[in-house]
């Protein structure tokens with residue numbers, strides 16, 4: 001039995017846990033990560049992330065490394081009917097998008113996780129233990145206590161942490177300790193996931209994702225990276241899972257596109273896609289993040305993205321509270337902000353699921369007629385606002401993420417912001433704030449920028465505002481048209497509590 005106290009304990013070293021470990025590592029917090037598996041999970045689930053997620057990796061100082069193992073998505077996702085007519089397109093382009101990078105990225109999950117784990121090694125303050133399984137979590141007034149097992153030796157240990165973040169996936173033990181139920185958002189469907197590695201170039205395979213909305217057998221085709229390709233294949237009534245994963249059946253299912261002479265099987269596994277969200281994401285010192293808090297069918301490629309947004313939302317709040325600059329109730333805004341945000345993505349994925357998973361031929365004909373009435377409809381990822389929380393403002397873009405423009409000097413905006421709060425605005429508005437506001441900014445280490453750069457100025461003109469207050473996760477904390485309004489929103493900064501009126 002050992003007893004050490006950490007500021008944060010992270011349970012689970014998947015995408016949510018490793019991203020949070022990187023972000024907290026940067027802040028210098030003492031962090032323990034406990035992961036049951038001895039090795040990186042070798043089989044990919046996620047293959048896509050969006051521009052906002054690349055921006056989080058950039059904040060974590062890992063953009064170059066992640067770019068080296070991923071590729072930008074050029075054409076988005078096409079929803080085609082049984083005869084190959086395009087009904088709907090999720091837009092895609094490799095051009096620089098609002099986050100200062102491409103809007104879609106494709107990757108092999110074990111390679112991404114390896115990059116993120118090696119990123120954590122930069123931080124002596126983060127201690128990651130593999131082959132260690134949490135068996136019990138007890139909340140307490142000063143600390144939470146964790147009981148965990150060294151799987152190799154069988155030895156049991158305990159440790160204490162000020163906060164425990166359960167990044168422990170869909171079957172989360174932390175969720176049980178919190179005692180929450182999952183709200184059912186309506187979609188639960190088994191799909192076969194079939195990954196191959198091409199042995200030769202197959203020119204007929206598209207370089208973009210295709211949702212084959214064929215009522216006889218809905219399927220998704222994805223170009224991953226390099227020679228990796230994936231088919232996700234819906235199970236139909238009467239399909240026997242054990243037969244579905246047999247090689248002869250797999251090749252039959254994808255025979256229209258690829259043959260065993262052209263590719264090797266990497267794996268074939270059946271997953272049940274779920275759409276659920278936890279009713280409660282926090283109890284006392286325990287929190288949920290990633291799949292432990294929410295799961296979405298992967299039709300938008302957004303489950304892991306949501307996990308990484310959770311980490312980004314939580315990291316700066318944990319730092320502010322643990323360093324005594326904010327009251328513990330700032331941490332309540334994590335769930336109140338994140339839950340409606342992720343819900344918007346899950347709801348859209350469920351709606352797309354209804355389109356893709358149509359198996360009734362008449363319903364499919366009606367769907368096709370509706371979409372074919374015009375040109376294929378083009379849609380983008382949603383840009384929901386955060387739920388109510390640590391921000392102020394009636395209307396968007398308050399509580400939305402601020403873009404990352406390229407500055408006139410060729411640098412991206414975030415390179416000037418670091419892990420800090422920032423105020424960007426018209427020089428006269430910034431100059432006109434009160435002395436108290438200046439003190440708050442200083443105490444908070446707030447970066448001040450005037451919006452002289454053309455791309456930044458264009459954003460201000462478009463939204464008819466003159467100053468914006470940004471959080472370290474780049475979400476807009478508040479907007480101002482005057483110095484007085486900027487004084488008001490600056491009181492939202494955690495440091496405001498410590499500066500006298």
Ligand SMILES: Cc1cc2nc3c(=O)[nH]c(=O)nc-3n(C[C@H](O)[C@H](O)[C@H](O)COP(=O)(O)OP(=O)(O)OC[C@H]3O[C@@H](n4cnc5c(N)ncnc54)[C@H](O)[C@@H]3O)c2cc1C
Pocket residue numbers: 011012013014015016017034035036037041045046047048049132133134135167168169170172173193271289290291292298300301302303304305306307
């Ligand atoms: C077929 C498929 C395709 C997908 N495609 C995409 C996509 O393209 N884009 C996207 O964004 N998302 C996608 N997703 C979703 C994505 O894979 C998940 O949302 C993401 O992996 C969740 O990360 P996580 O860190 O929350 O959980 P996990 O990856 O499940 O990690 C949880 C970790 O916790 C560990 N753990 C659990 N219990 C304990 C314990 N008691 N003690 C110690 N350790 C423990 C586990 O071993 C595991 O390593 C897809 C999912 C599937 C199934």
